[in-house]
Amino acid sequence: MKAWMIAWKDTLVRFRDVNGLLFMLAAPLLITAIIGSAFGNFFGGRSELPIRDIPFLIVDGDNSEASQQLIELFTADATLSELLATTVMADLAAAQRLVMTGQARAVLYIPAGFGLQVQGDAAAAGATLELYLDAAANITPNIIRGIVGRVAAGYSTALISVDVGVAQVLDDAAAYGPALAGLQPVVQEQVDQITSQRGRQQISLRQVVEGQEQADNSFNPASFFGPSMAIFFLLYTVMEGTRSILTEEQEGTLPRLLTTPTRPQTILLGKMGGVFLSGVLQFTVLLVASRLLFNMDWGDSPLGILLLVLVFVAAATSLGMFIAAFARNNVQANIIGSAIILISGVLGGNFTTTLNFPDWLLTFSKLTLNYWGLEGFSDLTWRGLGLAAILPKLGALSLFALIAFTLATWRFQKRLNR
Amino acid sequence: MSTIIEVHNLEKQYAPAAEKAVKGISFNIEQGEIFSLLGPNGAGKTTTISMISCLLSPTAGDAIVAGHSITKAPMKVKQSIGVVPQEIALYDSISAQENLLFWGRMYGLSGSKLHERVQATLKISGLEDRAGDKVKTFSGGMKRRLNIAVGLLHEPQVLYMDEPTVGIDPQSRRRILDTVKELNGQGLTVLYTTHYMEEAEELSNRIGIIDHGQLIALGTQAELTQMVGRFDTITVQMDGVMAGEQLLAGVGQLPGVHQADGSVAQLILQTQDAKQLLPQLLNWTDGQGLRLRGVEIQAPNLEAVFLHLTGHGLRD
Ligand SMILES: Nc1ncnc2c1ncn2[C@@H]1O[C@H](COP(=O)(O)OP(=O)(O)OP(=O)(O)O)[C@@H](O)[C@H]1O
Ligand SMILES: [Mg+2]
Numbered sequence: 034m035k036a037w038m039i040a041w042k043d044t045l046v047r048f049r050d051v052n053g054l055l056f057m058l059a060a061p062l063l064i065t066a067i068i069g070s071a072f073g074n075f076f077g078g079r080s081e082l083p084i085r086d087i088p089f090l091i092v093d094g095d096n097s098e099a100s101q102q103l104i105e106l107f108t109a110d111a112t113l114s115e116l117l118a119t120t121v122m123a124d125l126a127a128a129q130r131l132v133m134t135g136q137a138r139a140v141l142y143i144p145a146g147f148g149l150q151v152q153g154d155a156a157a158a159g160a161t162l163e164l165y166l167d168a169a170a171n172i173t174p175n176i177i178r179g180i181v182g183r184v185a186a187g188y189s190t191a192l193i194s195v196d197v198g199v200a201q202v203l204d205d206a207a208a209y210g211p212a213l214a215g216l217q218p219v220v221q222e223q224v225d226q227i228t229s230q231r232g233r234q235q236i237s238l239r240q241v242v243e244g245q246e247q248a249d250n251s252f253n254p255a256s257f258f259g260p261s262m263a264i265f266f267l268l269y270t271v272m273e274g275t276r277s278i279l280t281e282e283q284e285g286t287l288p289r290l291l292t293t294p295t296r297p298q299t300i301l302l303g304k305m306g307g308v309f310l311s312g313v314l315q316f317t318v319l320l321v322a323s324r325l326l327f328n329m330d331w332g333d334s335p336l337g338i339l340l341l342v343l344v345f346v347a348a349a350t351s352l353g354m355f356i357a358a359f360a361r362n363n364v365q366a367n368i369i370g371s372a373i374i375l376i377s378g379v380l381g382g383n384f385t386t387t388l389n390f391p392d393w394l395l396t397f398s399k400l401t402l403n404y405w406g407l408e409g410f411s412d413l414t415w416r417g418l419g420l421a422a423i424l425p426k427l428g429a430l431s432l433f434a435l436i437a438f439t440l441a442t443w444r445f446q447k448r449l450n451r
Numbered sequence: 452m453s454t455i456i457e458v459h460n461l462e463k464q465y466a467p468a469a470e471k472a473v474k475g476i477s478f479n480i481e482q483g484e485i486f487s488l489l490g491p492n493g494a495g496k497t498t499t500i501s502m503i504s505c506l507l508s509p510t511a512g513d514a515i516v517a518g519h520s521i522t523k524a525p526m527k528v529k530q531s532i533g534v535v536p537q538e539i540a541l542y543d544s545i546s547a548q549e550n551l552l553f554w555g556r557m558y559g560l561s562g563s564k565l566h567e568r569v570q571a572t573l574k575i576s577g578l579e580d581r582a583g584d585k586v587k588t589f590s591g592g593m594k595r596r597l598n599i600a601v602g603l604l605h606e607p608q609v610l611y612m613d614e615p616t617v618g619i620d621p622q623s624r625r626r627i628l629d630t631v632k633e634l635n636g637q638g639l640t641v642l643y644t645t646h647y648m649e650e651a652e653e654l655s656n657r658i659g660i661i662d663h664g665q666l667i668a669l670g671t672q673a674e675l676t677q678m679v680g681r682f683d684t685i686t687v688q689m690d691g692v693m694a695g696e697q698l699l700a701g702v703g704q705l706p707g708v709h710q711a712d713g714s715v716a717q718l719i720l721q722t723q724d725a726k727q728l729l730p731q732l733l734n735w736t737d738g739q740g741l742r743l744r745g746v747e748i749q750a751p752n753l754e755a756v757f758l759h760l761t762g763h764g765l766r767d
Binding site: 038045046 | 507553585
């Protein structure tokens with residue numbers, strides 16, 4: 034009961050502080066809005082994501098005039114050769130390995146017989162191209178899919194069938210840059226022609242995703258940076274909140290609390306509870322505000338979001354308590370805390386996503402709360418996954434929370450009983 | 452009268468290598484009295500109060516407060532005492548009333564009792580009309596009064612006040628001293644620490660003089676001044692050049708000088724009869740080419756007692 038009173042008092046103190054509130058609520062919303070509109074699609078704005086030179090392989094298993102023509106389409110076009118760094122290889126297995134190891138993003142395989150199928154009598158049987166995509170990457174496969182679809186369509190207006198909705202893919206791709214957006218009218222025209230000649234659609238593009246199949250949801254900058262900024266600023270709030278125990282120690286209210294008939298454990302619990310409470314409140318306000326102001330999509334699993342918010346705030350609170358417990362004073366805790374927030378912000382992918390991080394860097398990412406939190410939110414939001422998908426992330430966060438909490442309380446008990 | 456606090460050989464050593472901040476202090480406080488600990492900065496007043504508030508654990512010794520040991524039953528002790536810390540310990544960004552409500556709850560009050568006590572302490576501290584204002588808008592004196600009010604919320608048997616008048620204007624100080632006397636008149640036992648001799652003299656039934664972690668004298672004001680009872684103190688301020696040793700040796704020769712301390716800037720003499728000594732003193736200093744700036748004669752007081760016991764003044 035007393036712990037609750039202490040928690041409530043802290044919440045009261047915190048929400049009276051106008052500057053603090055601005056930092057807690059206004060700043061993350063503003064930054065989400067700025068980043069979101071710079072990258073993506075709030076307010077209907079679309080601009081360029083600096084993606085270029087995507088490593089792309091073509092394996093020509095046909096070696097016909099037709100296949101040569103198709104390859105030329107990829108390499109001759111100036112825009113395309115800027116977007117794709119295309120290499121032609123002979124060995125399909127080798128090319129696939131490059132995709133698996135992340136050295137290339139996709140392989141387009143032109144199977145033997147392609148030329149005959151396109152030109153000859155066998156045309157009626159339909160021609161097939163195979164596209165192998167990198168499952169670990171999230172943005173580039175969508176772009177490649179769009180480009181290949183467009184090129185295949187351009188190759189022969191009469192002989193095309195692409196089993197991905199071409200218009201849909203281009204629409205997605207357009208989100209990533211004006212270069213791609215410019216392709217749209219051309220392709221649209223072709224697609225219209227195809228549709229009018231429906232009976233003759235004969236090249237089919239078969240997609241094969243390498244590795245584990247991913248939910249077919251494209252990366253969305255807005256729904257990434259919303260949670261990302263919420264997490265980043267939440268850490269600041271939480272660090273400041275947990276530091277308040279050191280402030281109270283310095284300003285004498287903590288010693289005074291210890292002269293009242295209140296147990297040290299109760300005081301600690303109350304202080305942590307207060308930080309947790311404001312953290313959850315902050316996250317909830319950000320969530321609701323971003324939904325209302327920017328129409329941001331927080332996914333289809335309210336329970337998942339709720340659990341993730343609670344567990345993430347608990348983990349962040351424990352981390353803050355841990356730092357406060359071992360820091361000599363407020364100033365030191367502030368320096369250590371800020372450094373940890375920045376470093377784990379960068380490592381955890383708050384600013385860049387970890388999508389294109391190499392493996393060695395990901396190892397470090399996994400040591401941050403930010404990584405697990407962001408992965409969880411990404412699962413629920415733009416990846417469109419459910420509660421089951423985030424269970425491992427919840428587990429990792431809970432483990433962090435437990436370890437930091439245990440060490441922090443152990444240390445504080447010693448510190449308070451002088 | 453019964454004893455409400457018994458302090459037995461309390462010691463505190465902050466760090467293994469450090470000198471002890473409190474070196475085995477013992478005293479009793481009787482129910483209903485105002486007991487002062489008088490001592491200069493760093494004497495160990497706050498350390499002593501912190502130990503008998505169960506905030507610091509003693510390195511050695513024990514104390515019984517309202518029948519409970521500070522080492523064995525700290526929660527029971529905490530329930531019986533009100534503590535007014537030396538440094539103002541309040542939450543700045545919430546109102547006076549919110550502070551009192553919060554601290555009242557920490558003392559275990561709730562419901563109508565809580566609200567009743569909040570009103571009562573607001574009244575005692577004269578802050579009723581500022582109850583809803585944030586503490587950070589308060590003057591130093593108002594904060595001091597609220598700081599005291601918090602210690603009174605749960606109607607403690609003993610109130611510890613650690614230098615409650617430090618750094619405030621004379622008016623606020625007057626008000627606080629009157630409040631202490633009034634509360635004591637209603638039966639509250641008070642442990643008061645100060646380095647102002649006048650406060651200890653005005654308030655206390657009994658006074659403990661503390662210096663360098665030791666209690667060097669204990670008694671009523673009358674008992675203490677009797678220790679130096681035969682001597683007046685003459686404080687002389689002069690301009691001129693003369694080595695301290697030479698000066699002290701010189702005035703020491705004058706008839707009736709019991710003790711001499713200080714320098715040309717401030718010379719402190721103990722004498723049996725100041726009126727007799729003064730003309731001869733002035734004669735002598737004149738002869739040495741020292742010019743007089745001020746003279747003060749004081750009948751025996753706690754300052755003189757302190758000087759007598761320690762050889763140095765209460766204030767540096
Ligand atoms: N937390 C601490 N750690 C180490 N030493 C301390 C600590 N607090 C006090 N001391 C030392 O203990 C001695 C007594 O200090 P204390 O604060 O009890 O004196 P005080 O009589 O209250 O002085 P003041 O009138 O300045 O408040 C001093 O030498 C001080 O430096
Ligand atoms: Mg002190």
